[in-house]
Amino acid sequence: MPERVAVVGFGVTRFAARHPDATYFELAFDATKEALSDAGLTPNDIDAVVYGVYNDLFERQFMQDVLIHDYLGLYGKPGVRVTTGGSTGGYAFREAYLTVASGLHDIVLCIGAEKCADCFDYVVGKPTPEVVKAIAYSADMTYEFPSGMYAASSYALLARAHMDKYGTTEEQAAKVSVKNHKNAMLNPIAQSPMELTVEEVMKSRMIAYPFKMLDCCLYTEGAAALVLATEKKAKKITDNPVWVKGVGAANDKAFTGFRSTSDKLGKYGDIADLRSHYAAAEAAYRMAGLTDPIRQLDLAEIHDAFSFTELQAYEAMRFCPPGGAGKFIDEGIPEREGELPCTVSGGLIGCGHAVGATGIMQTGEVVMQLREEAGKKQVPIKRGNGLVHSIGGPGSCYCTVAVLGKDKEKERK
Amino acid sequence: MPERVAVVGFGVTRFAARHPDATYFELAFDATKEALSDAGLTPNDIDAVVYGVYNDLFERQFMQDVLIHDYLGLYGKPGVRVTTGGSTGGYAFREAYLTVASGLHDIVLCIGAEKCADCFDYVVGKPTPEVVKAIAYSADMTYEFPSGMYAASSYALLARAHMDKYGTTEEQAAKVSVKNHKNAMLNPIAQSPMELTVEEVMKSRMIAYPFKMLDCCLYTEGAAALVLATEKKAKKITDNPVWVKGVGAANDKAFTGFRSTSDKLGKYGDIADLRSHYAAAEAAYRMAGLTDPIRQLDLAEIHDAFSFTELQAYEAMRFCPPGGAGKFIDEGIPEREGELPCTVSGGLIGCGHAVGATGIMQTGEVVMQLREEAGKKQVPIKRGNGLVHSIGGPGSCYCTVAVLGKDKEKERK
Numbered sequence: 001m002p003e004r005v006a007v008v009g010f011g012v013t014r015f016a017a018r019h020p021d022a023t024y025f026e027l028a029f030d031a032t033k034e035a036l037s038d039a040g041l042t043p044n045d046i047d048a049v050v051y052g053v054y055n056d057l058f059e060r061q062f063m064q065d066v067l068i069h070d071y072l073g074l075y076g077k078p079g080v081r082v083t084t085g086g087s088t089g090g091y092a093f094r095e096a097y098l099t100v101a102s103g104l105h106d107i108v109l110c111i112g113a114e115k116c117a118d119c120f121d122y123v124v125g126k127p128t129p130e131v132v133k134a135i136a137y138s139a140d141m142t143y144e145f146p147s148g149m150y151a152a153s154s155y156a157l158l159a160r161a162h163m164d165k166y167g168t169t170e171e172q173a174a175k176v177s178v179k180n181h182k183n184a185m186l187n188p189i190a191q192s193p194m195e196l197t198v199e200e201v202m203k204s205r206m207i208a209y210p211f212k213m214l215d216c217c218l219y220t221e222g223a224a225a226l227v228l229a230t231e232k233k234a235k236k237i238t239d240n241p242v243w244v245k246g247v248g249a250a251n252d253k254a255f256t257g258f259r260s261t262s263d264k265l266g267k268y269g270d271i272a273d274l275r276s277h278y279a280a281a282e283a284a285y286r287m288a289g290l291t292d293p294i295r296q297l298d299l300a301e302i303h304d305a306f307s308f309t310e311l312q313a314y315e316a317m318r319f320c321p322p323g324g325a326g327k328f329i330d331e332g333i334p335e336r337e338g339e340l341p342c343t344v345s346g347g348l349i350g351c352g353h354a355v356g357a358t359g360i361m362q363t364g365e366v367v368m369q370l371r372e373e374a375g376k377k378q379v380p381i382k383r384g385n386g387l388v389h390s391i392g393g394p395g396s397c398y399c400t401v402a403v404l405g406k407d408k409e410k411e412r413k
Numbered sequence: 414m415p416e417r418v419a420v421v422g423f424g425v426t427r428f429a430a431r432h433p434d435a436t437y438f439e440l441a442f443d444a445t446k447e448a449l450s451d452a453g454l455t456p457n458d459i460d461a462v463v464y465g466v467y468n469d470l471f472e473r474q475f476m477q478d479v480l481i482h483d484y485l486g487l488y489g490k491p492g493v494r495v496t497t498g499g500s501t502g503g504y505a506f507r508e509a510y511l512t513v514a515s516g517l518h519d520i521v522l523c524i525g526a527e528k529c530a531d532c533f534d535y536v537v538g539k540p541t542p543e544v545v546k547a548i549a550y551s552a553d554m555t556y557e558f559p560s561g562m563y564a565a566s567s568y569a570l571l572a573r574a575h576m577d578k579y580g581t582t583e584e585q586a587a588k589v590s591v592k593n594h595k596n597a598m599l600n601p602i603a604q605s606p607m608e609l610t611v612e613e614v615m616k617s618r619m620i621a622y623p624f625k626m627l628d629c630c631l632y633t634e635g636a637a638a639l640v641l642a643t644e645k646k647a648k649k650i651t652d653n654p655v656w657v658k659g660v661g662a663a664n665d666k667a668f669t670g671f672r673s674t675s676d677k678l679g680k681y682g683d684i685a686d687l688r689s690h691y692a693a694a695e696a697a698y699r700m701a702g703l704t705d706p707i708r709q710l711d712l713a714e715i716h717d718a719f720s721f722t723e724l725q726a727y728e729a730m731r732f733c734p735p736g737g738a739g740k741f742i743d744e745g746i747p748e749r750e751g752e753l754p755c756t757v758s759g760g761l762i763g764c765g766h767a768v769g770a771t772g773i774m775q776t777g778e779v780v781m782q783l784r785e786e787a788g789k790k791q792v793p794i795k796r797g798n799g800l801v802h803s804i805g806g807p808g809s810c811y812c813t814v815a816v817l818g819k820d821k822e823k824e825r826k
Contacts (some may be wrong), residue, residue, distance in 0.1 A: 056469055056550060060550055060554055061554045067553060075664070076663045077664065078813075080504045080662070084478070084493060094491075097515075099511050101515035103416075137473055248491075250488075250491060251483075251487070253483035
């Protein structure tokens, strides 16, 4: 059995379209300083670091991680970089968990940071070829890229499949956008807090059917950091630890999977149902001993790269049966006031998507909520458990799920 | 204490300047098939995967890892990509170790793969701007790149500092090149097996003083894979397990470190002595309980990106005192027939540097040697321990060290 691991500190910068005055290592510094301060620790207390950094081309700088390591003065300590597309933050958190759970290191820092605005041409207000290229390289360059399958268009196909199979509507997806933009209004770090109507989302500019502009997440700069510790250390550091109860991860094939042997054999089911999401949730629930997530979780942070993606995640996380996501949002269950508030940070749509930092920011959101220190965003904590879902890659092929929780008897206030 | 972890399988492709008939995922497939076959396992037995892939730009394809995952049909299993420059393979192995040691997964595959030749212009026989750019992005783009500090030139400065401080000579470094090219002659997968003289190395084309062409490692394509398992599983899988006795890792600042607070305070010592290498070795030795490496190791695989780098590593690995590396090679200690054979695979200079795969290939070399199944390359195994050293990044700032070993009493033949 793995050693018990707790999250004992969290820090995050503002998520913004641009941080004109800060480099990525300065952003990482700010988030780390806040996380260490939250834990009451100094850089000397850190035994190892896991970095989540997505895109080398955004800054035309590989190995941003080691430059951050340098900037933080963490000489002589291990520091490893994880990169798995949009799920980079989620996988970095998992590696940080494993590093502590292994018994090799007691206190591990997990940092995600991203700068991308320097790739943009702010004069014309549109992404330049450089940033388009930087993101397009994430598609399968042999089959998908030549077919025009960039991020939005490949996720749009998954959404279309869901509409066809289950009758999910664009209006139901728009409700996710309305909810997450609204949730962002209570989040002081959010990039895009807005009061919207379903109609406004429906009327926004078409990007890739069925996605309109307001169904899509944002290009964002920012950083987030978490401090993880062994049970022994955690109990010395804080009287309000949040435990990592379950971590699950699963990769599926790239979207088209043209080269997959199992596809040739007809084993792949249906792109309406995201297999890696189901598998990652199952693994996390098994480890955490959760059997009825909708009744055992207080909140869930979902990786809402697109509005439809959050709907599909409701099903994969077993908040509702396959095909039940439209009804789930219609009934208001994932609203702030609903039975299972989802993406109360505002998510990628409302708070922003600073890729390597996103999963870490969303994990930190669940940590602060479970500590009941989430400020105006706070939702009621009755069950003591929260979930973080993180995805990435062509056709959403990477997925990580983490279940965090309090020891109910001992630690609930 | 971490759970005991063993290496139970190894596979590697040919290391070659070009694999014109194979994609990187086909190379990864070949290495994985061999590693699984070596362990007597099937893909279904794998619980999780760690990928080492260095450069997204070589193939203009991000997330090569998930395309490999797809190609191998490992749906529903976790797969994370690690990337830390030249030490990518070394850090990937460390993450695979942590994944098993955590108790979360029993059998973990560690795969490294690299293609780069498509970046080259084979008509003129020189790297095209694309590959130069792809590698140059690994330098610090703010300070180092504009100063012309690419891989060879920054490592050359470290070598010059060593020459100045300790009187190390170009001829002593050339002996490393002669040794490793010669070692490669016994390695069937090697890219550059050659019988050379010190004079020939000295006369080869100047690259960045003191490095001549034959002091430098190669651009290489290839893949390597290892299977790691818990003690319980390992004992079922094989009667010849090789244990991971120690893993150490440490990052230093980027070479110039202009932005480092501690440098401004004058804390940085001397670039002749590679701090991260010393720190990584110390951590690995502490964990493995090694106190006298030169008498407790049977062999060491050193990351000889450049001939001088291997010399500097002898000191950091404590095979000799600081400044003693020149004498160490003059006395023939690291030769195949010497007291501590170093880099018997041929290393990056003789076997090749398929970046993400290199550390995994060198770890596999130590595994096969300790199993006494290294074929013509076999060196005597009397003490039952071997070391793997892996480095990367601007100014060699990343370093990992692993100590592998047999249980002497029980498992030595």
